[in-house]
Amino acid sequence: MLQKIEHVEDKVTHYTDLAMGYATEYGVKILGSLLIFFIGKWVIRKIVMLMRKGMERANVDSTLISFASNALYVGAIIVIIIAAISNLGVETTSFVAVFGAAGLAIGLALKDTLSNVGAAVLIIFFRPxxxxxxxxxxxxxxxxxxxxxxxxxxxxxxxxxxxxxxxxxxxxxxxxYTGNHTRRIDMTFVIDYKDDLRVAKEVVMNVLQTHEKVLKEPAPVVAVGALERDGVQLIARPWVSVEHYWDVMFEITESVKLEFDKHKITVPFPQMDLHVKKGEI
Missing domain, CATH: 2.30.30.60 (SH3 type barrels.)
Known part of the structure; x- marks a missing residue:
């Protein structure tokens, strides 16, 4: 009976020592892998933050900053995960091969979606x-x-x-439309053939030259564009800052109409004159 008890105690001691050995060996590896992951993740965040601040100080486009930061973060996280798994003793070569094959399959299935990603890279770097x-x-x-x-x-x-x-x-x-700092407004006004053409041109030019948001250089232009069926077409070409384009166009259109009314210049509208001739029946 005593021998059986001693035999059981030996087995318990053996398995306890074995468990302690595995716990010590793999516990250290698991702890090391966790440290690699969490410390690496913390370091990556700091690096990404420093990169964002540096790009912002360099006045880099916000879209490019976001894209570069996300790409760096995702790529670094993948490397850290592989390093943590490798620390556990797992063969990462086969893992990388499987990951590559899965990536190829996903790429073929999502080729249209990935073409959008490629187009995004072109937009971000060439910046149209x-x-x-x-x-x-x-x-x-x-x-x-x-x-x-x-x-x-x-x-x-x-x-x-x-x-x-x-x-x-x-x-x-x-x-x-806002790629350049200035933009030209192309405007067209039509006056009646009976109105004084020189006066009409002076009226339009005066409106352009006195408007505070119309640029002096390039100088505004007023010219006869065409002799239409219903009237004489005047072309006006003022230059403005991009942010003032719509406001200036609306304001000039209103000002020209008011000045035309003041100088008795009419804006013709399509009409048809009928001449009835009496004849003998």
Whole structure:
């Protein structure tokens, strides 16, 4: 009986020592892997934060800052996870191969989506427009509200949101109305043939030259554009700062009409004159 008790005690001691050995060996590895992950994650956040601050001080576009920060963070996290798994003794070569194969399969399945990501990279680095620009593309116009990896969101003048896939956007024509600091307003006014052409030109030019937001250089232009069926077409070409475009266009249109009324200059409208000739029946 005593021998059996001693035998049981030996087994208990053996398994206890074995458990302690495994706990010590793998516990240290697990603790090391956790430390690698959490410390690495903390370091990455600090690096990303420093990179963002440096890019902001360098006046880098906000979209590029966001894209670069997210790409760096995701890439570094993947490296840290692989390092933590490797510390546990897991063979990471096969893991990387499986990850690569899965990435290839996902890439083939989502090729259209990934083309939008590629287009986003082109937009961010070549910057045909940026957040806040007013653009026309794919048959729509609006202010660029946001640019992400898959799509660009425009806000129209009547406050609608239009989401355009980046692949579609980069594949067509893009008109950036706010890409330059100044912009020309193309305006057309029509006066009656009976009105004094020289007076009308002086009236329009005076409105342009006295408007405080019309630029002196390039100088505004007023010229005869065409002799139409219903009247004489006057072309006005003032230059303004981009942010004043719409306000100046509306204000000049109203001012020209008021000045035309003051100088008795008429704006003709389509009409037809009928001449009835009496004849013998």
């Amino acid at each position: 427009f940026k957040v806040g620009d007013f653009i026309e593309t794919s048959g729509v116009m609006g202010t660029v509200k946001s640019i992400n990896l898959f799509s660009t969101t425009l806000t129209t003048t009547d406050n609608r949101s239009i989401i355009i896939p980046n692949g579609t956007l980069i594949g067509g024509n893009i008109i950036n």
